[in-house]
Amino acid sequence: MTYVSLSQQTVRFSVLDRSRTREGHSNAEALRDTVRFAQEVEALGYHRFWVSEHHGVPGVAGSAPTVLAAAVAAATRRIRVGTGGVMLPNHRPLVVAEQFGVLESLFPGRVDMGLGRSVGFTDGVRKALGRDKDDADDFAAQLDELLGWFAGTSPTGVHARPAEGLTVPPFVLAMGEGAGIAARAGLPMVIGDLRNREKMRRGIDHYRTYFRPSPWASEPYVVISGTIAVAATPDEARRLLVPEAWSMAHSRTHGTFPPLPPADRVETLPLSPKERAFYDSGLTGHIAGTEDQVAHELETVLKETGAQEVLVTTSTYDRDALLNSYRRLASIVSD
Numbered sequence: 001m002t003y004v005s006l007s008q009q010t011v012r013f014s015v016l017d018r019s020r021t022r023e024g025h026s027n028a029e030a031l032r033d034t035v036r037f038a039q040e041v042e043a044l045g046y047h048r049f050w051v052s053e054h055h056g057v058p059g060v061a062g063s064a065p066t067v068l069a070a071a072v073a074a075a076t077r078r079i080r081v082g083t084g085g086v087m088l089p090n091h092r093p094l095v096v097a098e099q100f101g102v103l104e105s106l107f108p109g110r111v112d113m114g115l116g117r118s119v120g121f122t123d124g125v126r127k128a129l130g131r132d133k134d135d136a137d138d139f140a141a142q143l144d145e146l147l148g149w150f151a152g153t154s155p156t157g158v159h160a161r162p163a164e165g166l167t168v169p170p171f172v173l174a175m176g177e178g179a180g181i182a183a184r185a186g187l188p189m190v191i192g193d194l195r196n197r198e199k200m201r202r203g204i205d206h207y208r209t210y211f212r213p214s215p216w217a218s219e220p221y222v223v224i225s226g227t228i229a230v231a232a233t234p235d236e237a238r239r240l241l242v243p244e245a246w247s248m249a250h251s252r253t254h255g256t257f258p259p260l261p262p263a264d265r266v267e268t269l270p271l272s273p274k275e276r277a278f279y280d281s282g283l284t285g286h287i288a289g290t291e292d293q294v295a296h297e298l299e300t301v302l303k304e305t306g307a308q309e310v311l312v313t314t315s316t317y318d319r320d321a322l323l324n325s326y327r328r329l330a331s332i333v334s335d
Helices: 026-043 064-076 093-106 123-129 133-151 178-185 195-210 234-255 275-282 291-304 319-333
Strands: 005-006 011-015 047-049 080-087 112-115 170-174 189-191 221-224 228-230 287-289 308-314
Touching: 005 026, 005 170, 011 319, 026 047, 026 064, 047 064, 047 112, 064 080, 093 112, 093 133, 093 308, 112 133, 123 133, 133 170, 133 178, 178 189, 178 195, 189 195, 195 221, 195 291, 221 291, 228 291, 228 319, 234 275, 234 287, 234 319, 275 287, 287 291, 291 319
Parallel strands: 011 047, 011 308, 047 080, 080 112, 112 170, 170 189, 189 221, 221 308, 228 287
Antiparallel strands: 005 011
């Protein structure tokens, strides 16, 4: 496990990898990169390694998070493995319970169940999934049903095998109404992102104010998530952010989320004023810099939020530079 004592707090550090595809590399490579990366960050001492769910997105290979989590868990030994997250409105809660029951049975004591309420990136994806935006409004009821399968309290008389009776820690990804839902359900909450600190603090305050203890958590547990880039110089840290910033700007102006390009190529591309505005915005607000700069910024954000855990979500084209960033971060936060 990785801990840091900042402001008299003991804070865990974990990793979310979204299996981002890269220009010139296949989806299969992106998935293998994720599994290899989990092994690497386990060796660095990170607490959890989570994978995500995206459908029909050219820039993301991770469409089946429980399948990918199984591959990650099989390739590692100690690190906790989970999802950040399974988008519950896309699935029947019974099936989700069964999948996590299988994971927990195969890898006991290592599995986390991160759950979100998104219903797809585009209208086409939602149609293909047989869902629409309004399905997100049922998230609280779906969450309650899912947890009921583990407790064996379903009114249907059906029993989820092998999930029933197992303990798989659930986390709520707090976007929009998520903070209130997590509080009322008495579950740990994951909230982002670091670029909007005021909104993040409001969500955390709401969560702590309305939290109800539950069998899953006796007190609030806050995980803050976002991009953290660490390098030898501030310019090198900023370059780690360039591919994702460009990809996000492209998605906002063209409607598609492309694979990550190399930073060198991005810096030669012409950008329209609208693209430039999104691109510049994508480079700001993250925690990025040298070890000393990042340690100072982490000190500040942890004082502001009182978070118990940080989920680092950094993506970039250069895999060696990415691993180096996580290695430098581990050197800051390890005892």
